[in-house]
Amino acid sequence: MRTFLGVLMVVIVSGDDTSIRGFLEDGVLLPCNCSEFDKGFNWQMEEPNPMPMFSFNKTLLNRYKGRTKTFLSENRYNCSVLLTNITAEDQGKYKCSFHSQHVYTTFYVYLNVSASYSLCQTEESPSGGVKVFRCDVSGRYRESWIQWTLDGQPLINSTTTNITHTNYTDAVTGLYHFNSTLSTKLDWTSEPTCDVKAKNTSTTLKPGCGGRPGRSQDPRPQPVVWIRSCIKFIPIVSVLGLSLLLFSQR
Known part of the structure; x- marks a missing residue:
């Protein structure tokens, strides 16, 4: 009891x-x-x-x-x-x-x-009609890979689209870095996007471009900018030229 x-x-x-x-x-x-x-x-x-x-x-x-x-x-x-x-x-x-x-x-x-990753996607200026997109990813989980998609559909290597993958491990930080490049001559109406897939788990992505623009900028100066830069020097050149002229007539 x-x-x-x-x-x-x-x-x-x-x-x-x-x-x-x-x-x-x-x-x-x-x-x-x-x-x-x-x-x-x-x-x-x-x-x-x-x-x-x-x-x-x-x-x-x-x-x-x-x-x-x-x-x-x-x-x-x-x-x-x-x-x-x-x-x-x-x-x-x-x-x-x-x-x-x-x-x-x-x-x-x-x-x-x-799995948490930093991701940075950039686009290079077309060269010879070829568009190049680059995806750089870093994280701690190695069992992962980059997947390119277009309008929600996965992209793979084909006669019109070339995709390459590389990776390495940073010996100092222990971070796993992997990147992928997609090049194509197709004139898509929308841009491809890169995503990260991980084995047996979901992924959390955060911007990791470190202040860089989302698209790669053409390092060559644009014509208008170049002209404006030259205009700034016209008064200086004119003054120097007049001074030389007066000095030669003495």
Whole structure:
């Protein structure tokens, strides 16, 4: 009878689900506010593959080992966990659970994992009727590639369109750089656009031209600009010429 009453005194409380975004190879905080727990607390992945992520005063021997940090030493009511070196497999639903005064509480967090990239697309001035478009991308996730599209349709190499790809890794920053060049003689009514696709995850893009214009500028001066530049020097040349003339007549 006492055992039965003890079971009835355990109340299960579930918090609202929270969705957060994390970026591959970065860290992300999985939040969980807890009262003063009396039986420890646990974190685990619920979906898609159930797996313990963190257990109070225990060492877990799985892919989360060495990748979690708690903040109990700073705040005993903070059961949040910092997950580092995020991978594509970390995306999913997580559960934080703890006991406090016979109350069993759970909080759920859904982690969306994305790959972040800087992207810069430029267009070179046509030469010989050929239009050239360039796409420069940098990010931390290597399993990615550039996809050119035109009006929402993917472009591939053909007799009228030539696409090349190159890549390298910066030894100092560790960033993965890859770029692509598209050249064509076709007179498209709209411009092609470059996008980044990543293996097993979504992508987040941000402008990365570093202040450069979206299109490459022709380094040759335009005729009107050149004429205006010459006009500025006419008074100076006239004064110099008159001075030389007067000096020669002395």
